[in-house]
Amino acid sequence: MNAMPGIFAAATGADSLLERWPILFRDTVAGFFPAPLQWLVGSLISILAIVAIFGGVFAALTLLERKMLGRVQNRPGPNRTGPFGLLQPIADGIKMLTKEDIVPRSADHLLHFLAPVALLAFSILTFAVIPFGRNLVPLELDAAVLYFFAAGAATELAIFMAGWASRNKFSLLAAMRALAQLISYELPLLLSFVPIIMLAGTLSMTGIIDQQAGWNFGFIPKWYIFTPWGFAAFAIFLVAALAESNRSPFDLPEAESELIAGHLTEYSGFKYALFFMAEYFGMIALSGMAITLFLGGWRAPLPFLEFIPSYLWFGAKLLGLLLLFIWIRGTFPRLRMDQLTRLAWKFLVPLALFNLGTAAFWSLTSGWSGPLQLARWGVAIALVVVPFVLLGRGLSRGVAPRTYRFA
């Protein structure tokens, strides 16, 4: 564990140079400064690195998304700017920066300005505790998971600010929708990873990743996703994360057919870009969280692949999850508001609670071996599948009358 907060942990000597170079680089640069300033400089380097890298990722992601959506819809996507349209993000950026910043006259100017800033700030704050690689944790916190969600909770506020400050009824409706949605899905999101905390016995990200070290039978990683309850929790987490990041099919706050652009209606130019960026950052952060919690973090999936640096594994997993998000966006239709809340309250929350029980069963039976091990698996799978089927049946039965409270 790191003794000094805010700095990358010291690398272990056994690791390869490839693995260690980010830390080496930071320590070397910080070494040029007087001792009292070293931690400040180190932190600054980390922050800069993160902002730079994920800014780049954001840029690439916008392009990737458009390309992929294009493919899904059987059209080429952006392909004019630069080779294969690769320079499209740069062009977009320039456009955004140079556009006029319009603020409605009756808007609450201060809040209108603060909203995107706050949103982006909170999004970036969440990056502080994600372990991007072995020892690559910007901030080693004991209660890192709690921190992550505390910081994430603040984003809701920013969206509300945006909606309310615009003095636009669409914006306000969108803000209220967003609030309802975010609060609804906060619950399954939190509940989904409680089993993990329960089994790992820690709230520290590093600790959780440490718990996922090793392989069963030499080739099945001991990631939590490879347990019945872990898989269920991952699925719940994924759905809830989609909703939390306002991604399709849960993008009701910005449902263009109903609410023009939702809380973004009155935003343009750079503020709009900030919103856009924050949304993607949120998605990336949640993916990072999912990777940490369920997919073994930066760990390699197979023992002989361990020579590949850990941050690359993290990146690979992140890319995979992001592609999944895009794919989902391209595939599923948007939900109706009542369907959205019903899914959360009547399906995901009870399922997550059941899953908690399954995890408890798993934990209590950790001593079972041999044939009992099979029984353990069987019971756990049953505990996952049976509520899924039963609750799913309840979900589709008796569709409620279409009452649009916030539309």
Added chain:
Amino acid sequence: MSLPVQLLWLIPALPLLAAGIGSLTPRSGRGLASGAAIVAMAISFLLSCGALATALAQPAAHLVHNFAWFDLGGSAVRLGWLLDPLTAFMCVMVTFVGTLIFIFSTGYLHEDANFTRFFCFLSLFAAAMLGLLVANSLLLLFICWELVGLASYLLIGFWFHKPSAAAAAKKAFITTRIGDLGLLLGMLWLYDSTGSLLFYDGGQGVLEATALGGLVAQTTIGGLAVSTAIGLLIFCGAIGKSGQFPLHVWLPDAMEGPTPVSALIHAATMVAAGVFLVARVYPLMSADQGLAHVPVHALTVVAAIGAITALLGALIAVAQSDIKRVLAFSTVSQLGYMMLALGVGSWVAAIFHLLTHAFFKALLFLGSGSVIHAAHHEQDIRRLGGLRGPMRATFATFAIGMMALAGVPFLFSGFWSKEAILHAAHNWDVSHLPLYAGLAAVVLTAFYMTRLVAETFFGSPRSEEASHAHENSAVMTVPLILLAVCAVLLGFLGTPAYPWLQARLEGHTEVHGHPIFEGAGLLMLSIVLVAVGIGSGWALYGRRPRANANALDPIEGRLPGLFAVLRARFGFDELYAATVGRLNTAMAALSDGLDRYVWDAAVRFLAALGEFGGVVNREADEDVLNGGFDATNDRLRGTARSYSAAQTGGAHGYLRTVAVGFVLLVLIVMLGGGV
């Protein structure tokens, strides 16, 4: 082939297994149930032969294998197996006779709907009986003893739809249970005094010198030695089980059961269990022999009971007309003989007679079963007759059995065993009364057996059923023949000239015989008495056969009073009904009356008292207490109304009051000089 004592449990276990199979077999599985029973019994027979070989190799030793049943306090309740010549001979006898009777039963009960259940019960009986024989613990013996009683109960009541059978079964169980309670008490006493119930336990057993010495040394109520008292209580069990006077009343009624059951249980094996029991605890029974100052010796009582029973049974048998009842009372009488032998000190003679009696009485019962089966369940000898012609094999074997029982000299086993008993009685120095009773019984036995054979087989058929009788199939005759052979040959195991059986039972490896005519006087006397019995019987019944079923019995014609008394079995049943039965009913009425009229009345009285108190209380409440409360309440309400005006409903006001109050409080505390 020899069987180590550790494996002795196999002998009872196999029939038990067969019983388990039988209980689970559906009614259609006749072959399975009977096959399993017979095969189990046959294997047990072979094993018993192995056990006999083991025992004979060291006849003086008591081979035991003991184990703990369950923990009790600092020690444990222990059970065990015992192998000595007594056990081994009895096992061989029971399994051999049992096998034959099982085979016979397949023919006898061929048409019965509950065929499988019958074999289940039979196997259960065999298992319990064999368990009783191999037990090395009085407790285990008692357990098997009771199970034997259960099996007997179930088999007597096998035709439970007949009320008489159901009643007879109950009577048998209850009557034997009366004796068993004595056995239980004796066992408890023994356990309490010695701390063990194992017969032989390397010097610690109850039949070994240490324990016996202790028991003899103590005296109890009436100046009896404790060993005497225990012995007599245990003997109570034997009285009940072996149908001894005064608990003999159940045995004749038990003939309601199927005939093979009568043969197996109520002639050959179970009823002999009492004799076996006394023989088994003989060291205990005879422990007080050395004491001079005691009021009575245990064995003296045994001899007296035996003598009375022998005479009584024989007398009653003379006047019975049911073929099986005659045999039943004969059994009672013969068991009395055995008890007599035990009492006069010759337990080997008793066991010798037990073994020979088992064969020839089983033979006789099966023979009677053969007759009954052939005569379509006609059992009354007055309505039979003339069966000699159609049923040659049955007649021949039955005659052999009859001669063995009557004690026809030299050739038949019964003669030798009876002689052994009479000799022992003759040599008993306490009294010669048992000898006289025995001799009288010899005459009577010869007489009533002759009567039975003459009435059944000679003359002409006196009923429809008897005239249509014909010989049974081989499955029934072959066992008869085998048993007949044994009934003849077995006697030569224990002739006075070469008393091999007696020697082995007593634990000697060499045999000391003496000439047959050493006690020639007694021998001659008994031969003469047999001749008298047979001769008079033939004279009364054989020469002039009964003309029809309703004709008077020759004795009845001459001595009607005596005959009536004998036919009524001396009125024991009536006597018991009048005394014990009445007492029982009275006791039940008393108990019930106590409940209804004493205790319940007391409870009702208390309840009424409580109710009265309640009424008084309520009156007091309404006038005194309630009035006062009402007045107080009115005043309280008025006060409350004036206070409630302070409630304005404004939250701000409340909060303000709280805050001001807080400030005031703090100020008071601070200015008032600190906390």
Added chain:
Amino acid sequence: MTGLLIIALVTLVPAAVAMALRNVIHSALLLILSWAGIAAFYFWAGAEFLAFSQVLVYVGAISMVVLFAVLLTRHTRTDGGVAPDTLGRALAGLLIGGAVLGVLFGAVLSTPLPIGSKPAAAVTVHGLGVELMERHTIALLVVGVLLTVALLGAVVLAASDSRSGPEDAR
């Protein structure tokens, strides 16, 4: 010490302004800032877990509920003018509040407190969890029940009538 002063500033000023503003939304947002300041205080005092909990609960949840309540009750009957008794009440409030403040300050300042300068032994999350699950199990359970009951109660109270669907519960 500087940290504490900054925290006090961040906590008190927004709180005071929030209580004075007419715009309830602004008040709520400012209060959120104040709550965040309290979280900062917790962090400063070494109660890291508590700080995050404070943010999660107050900033993430309570503030949302407050904003919702504000939005749902916008069209009040007396939205227009100032009620006649407002001024009096405000004055009384100020007066009494001031008195309480004075009394409290007096009490605090006149009490000699120990100079506890020993650095806080930070309570680890693990330690906290152990405490919660072992010594305070019953309290934890009671709080769980309380929250459940409160949630149900809130839903029942706020649900308009029986005809509307479940989503109206919010």
Added chain:
Amino acid sequence: MIPLLSLIVFTPWIGAALLALWRGASPGAIRGLGLLFSLSTLGLGLIALSRFDPAITVPQFGETHDWISMLNVHYRLGLDGLSLVLVLLTGIITPVALIASWREHRDARLFTALFLLLQGAALGVFLALDFFHWFVFWELSLVPAFFLIKLWGGPSATRAAYQFVIYTIGGSAFMLLAFAALYAATGTLDFLQLGQYGADGTLNVRLGAIGGWWPRAVFLGALLGLAVKVPLWPFHTWLPPAYAEAPTGASMFLTAVMSKMGVYGFLRILWPIFPTQLHQAAPCLLWLALGGVVFGAFAAMRQTDLKRMVAYSSLNHLNYCLLALFALSAATGQPGTTSAAAAAALSGTILQMFNHGLSAAALFYCVGVLEARSGGRRGLNDFGGVRTAAPIFAGLCGVALFSSLGLPGLNGFVGEFLIFRGVFGLAPWAAAVACLGLLATALFLLTFWQRVFHGPTGKVAANFPDLSLSEILPLLPLIGLMFILGVWPQFLAKLINPLVSLWAGQLPLP
């Protein structure tokens, strides 16, 4: 650390609460749920059994929580061999009784909930180690029992239920007073602590300090409460009507479990806490127990109602337990008393409790079947020849009967043998007199079997279907255990033996 014992006690109550809240559930679901929760006792009891160390004689899995500190009252549970045996018995009997009541059509929800309440209360009695909540459980058990008898019972059930409850409460009131006095004298209600005081004489000194006759009065109060519950003859007049009028399932539970609460109280409370008083009173009580044994059996012979007959047989069997205990207490300190006999008497008492639970429950079930098949008739002479029509039923009922009359090879014998063994060593004449009871038991049970099952096929038997598989099901565990315990009593003996040895060893023997 899971509070195993609390779980055992309260799981049935949770079930009852669920049933109470679950309106509109189908009867099948209600019964299934009830069965599940009643089975929990068996499951948890088996867990306790697997973790139970018989060698430890102090109560295990102890739970102690302060409750009312002002009164020095603690919530205290513990499990020793004695409690474990009774918990297992409850665990077996309750599901069986519930299955036996499967066809109870009237308000299955209330019935099942009451049953679970009753079960929890009984378990509480067996596990509590502090008089305060022991008494709460003790009295709570009456409430469901009362309603079960009154609402589902036979024609004169109301009277029987009132009699049962008032009689029992009357007894308990005295016991409560007695314990109030005890508390006033000692300041504690903890059984173990009180037992300690009882053993070293402190109790008598302190009670005697209040007044000379206090020790005896307090003892009599406690005795009365327990004697009514067992019941000791002649405090039994509530028993035959209550058992006879109760529905079959309730009768099974009442006789199998609730009567054990009284005997348990004797063993757990009266005997350890009042050794001297019990010793003084024992010769007298011994006569009463003998009266129960003998008069109970003979009174049963007189009954024509089969349920009353079985009820009286219960009286008879339970008084054997008391007989052993009183004989033990009477003989304490007398010459000739051995610890072997004491151990036998105590073991016998405990085994008899378990065995009687099995056999009496089975018998009540069988009578219940007869009643159901014949349209409510249960007279001794109403039947006849049932064995022809229903051989399986006859066989199973016969096993239960023979177990009840103490046939060796079945469970009843072991307990009775040990009791007789103990009593004989302690008071030989009592054993001899009690033999009369054995005889009478055999007589009336065989009369039962003969009149009902034997003889020509009667009117009822003519269309008497044999037991269906679902009706055999509740009997199977009982019958199976009868065989198992008859052949292998070590299974239970090893659980209680260290405890019994300790108790026997602690007696002041000459």
Added chain:
Amino acid sequence: MILTPLHLCLLLSSALFCIGLIGALSRSSSILVLLGVELMLNAANLNFIAFWRYGPNPAAGTGVLFVLFSIAVAAAEAAVGLALVIAIYRHQRSIRLQDARRLKG
């Protein structure tokens, strides 16, 4: 007199408490009154932490735990309180606290 950090903390919490109190006393909007109460609650929490931090035994964590429970209770209080506000609003289209006195005795 020495101003220890504990003094400062206590002063901070007193000030916060009084701000909350003044708000609760003087505002007519029920929501703001509730928020004032929340502030008072938070001030109390501050005290717990302050005394825990500077108390004799910070390792015990009792203060933290108490605040944790207090936060939970505050959450429940806020939820129920605001639900009550909404319910009142629905009945009389007003959230002024002084209007809600219909239940006065």
